[in-house]
Amino acid sequence: MCAEKSEGALLKAEERLQAALVPRYHDLFVQIGRLEGGVKHLVDMRADTLDLLSSVKDSAELRSFSSCLREMLSHWFSAGLLHLQRITWESSCDILQKISEYEAVHPMRNWSDLKRRVGPYRRCFIFTHSTMPREPMVVLHTALTNQISDNIQTIVSTPILDEEDVDNINTAIFYSITSTQKGLQGVELGNYLIKRVVRELQAEFPKMTQFSSLSPIPGFRDWLVGEINKVLGSTESSSSEDSGVDGPSSTAPTLLTSAELQKVAEIAGKEDVSPLVTLKKLLQTNQWMGAESMVEVLKDPLMRLCARYLYLEKRRGYAVNPVANFHLRNGAVLWRLNWQADTGPRGISQSCGVMVNYRYFLGDTMRNSQRYMEEQHIEASQQVIDLAQAAGGADSP
Numbered sequence: 001m002c003a004e005k006s007e008g009a010l011l012k013a014e015e016r017l018q019a020a021l022v023p024r025y026h027d028l029f030v031q032i033g034r035l036e037g038g039v040k041h042l043v044d045m046r047a048d049t050l051d052l053l054s055s056v057k058d059s060a061e062l063r064s065f066s067s068c069l070r071e072m073l074s075h076w077f078s079a080g081l082l083h084l085q086r087i088t089w090e091s092s093c094d095i096l097q098k099i100s101e102y103e104a105v106h107p108m109r110n111w112s113d114l115k116r117r118v119g120p121y122r123r124c125f126i127f128t129h130s131t132m133p134r135e136p137m138v139v140l141h142t143a144l145t146n147q148i149s150d151n152i153q154t155i156v157s158t159p160i161l162d163e164e165d166v167d168n169i170n171t172a173i174f175y176s177i178t179s180t181q182k183g184l185q186g187v188e189l190g191n192y193l194i195k196r197v198v199r200e201l202q203a204e205f206p207k208m209t210q211f212s213s214l215s216p217i218p219g220f221r222d223w224l225v226g227e228i229n230k231v232l233g234s235t236e237s238s239s240s241e242d243s244g245v246d247g248p249s250s251t252a253p254t255l256l257t258s259a260e261l262q263k264v265a266e267i268a269g270k271e272d273v274s275p276l277v278t279l280k281k282l283l284q285t286n287q288w289m290g291a292e293s294m295v296e297v298l299k300d301p302l303m304r305l306c307a308r309y310l311y312l313e314k315r316r317g318y319a320v321n322p323v324a325n326f327h328l329r330n331g332a333v334l335w336r337l338n339w340q341a342d343t344g345p346r347g348i349s350q351s352c353g354v355m356v357n358y359r360y361f362l363g364d365t366m367r368n369s370q371r372y373m374e375e376q377h378i379e380a381s382q383q384v385i386d387l388a389q390a391a392g393g394a395d396s397p
């Protein structure tokens, strides 16, 4: 009896402590959430908080305020309360217009681009939520193919086909996903939507066996220019008394081999300038794409360095590239790098035209995600591992 009494007293004390630890604004959020338009107001308030956090110095109070909001929003926007909707050319104009306006990965130039995205061999799905009617919370564009795509132009620029041949479809390519509400960052709507769409497509296409993204690699080109600057800086500091051209420093080969640097200089006709300086300029201006011979000589080093950027470059133990981090969190495999996969100006400027397939092996996603989140282990194909190690990066994780 005495033990039960002390057990009860302990539980009561724990409840009182938990209540005391809940910030006062938590109750205010609950009240606001009950009002008409209140949840949307809280989503926008969180977006403002995130903007503040990215602009002012790190504020523990603001961070706690934001995570309290995120916690509440993740309950209100849980998978069971989201409504899946397929968008077709017959969907309402206002929704179609929002799909076009929200597109953040491969912008649509006109209505025919939009019609292609929702036409044959394509599926566009959104999540909506009762508190924000007629507002797509997150948008997923999928191509239906018979192989894992290695080029985005064939997806976003192909002519509109008359009708689908179901027997010619066994693969889903997720080529664009956009979460439209900044205030819902961290609620993982994109993850929910991909998993839900997989189930939807499996029901529509029983022969579908392959699920993969075809993803951009934002930040790779800028990272590479940063790495070149590091080598140039170390070359300058280690050979500051030298006059004339800086030959490849002892660290230069970690980016390109001496033979590759030599060829860059020859093709560019700039043998009197440091090859790395020439390369940096070619990358920053996209001029390297102008000469077939230059494209050829840069293929191996750029593919190696891109694999190193995706597989070995980390921030707090996780992939530094945000798109990689998103798919790896979902349990995808860093599966294949694709050369000249996006030859549009945006693709060349952000990732030297390279794109990547994050492949979803359905039976492994939970384990892969857990290993990534808990051990920072990146599940990758042998192609990626070999390329990353050839780049002379750190030991594989």
Ligand SMILES: CC(C)(COP(=O)(O)OP(=O)(O)O)[C@@H](O)C(=O)NCCC(N)=O
Pocket (backbone or CB within 6 Å): 104, 105, 176, 177, 178, 179, 180, 184, 185, 186, 187, 188, 189, 190, 191, 192, 323, 326
């Ligand atoms: C990639 C996206 C969809 C991930 O969103 P989500 O699943 O909600 O993850 P999170 O923001 O909750 O961490 C989101 O970050 C986004 O819209 N990014 C900009 C467009 C893109 N695909 O890079």
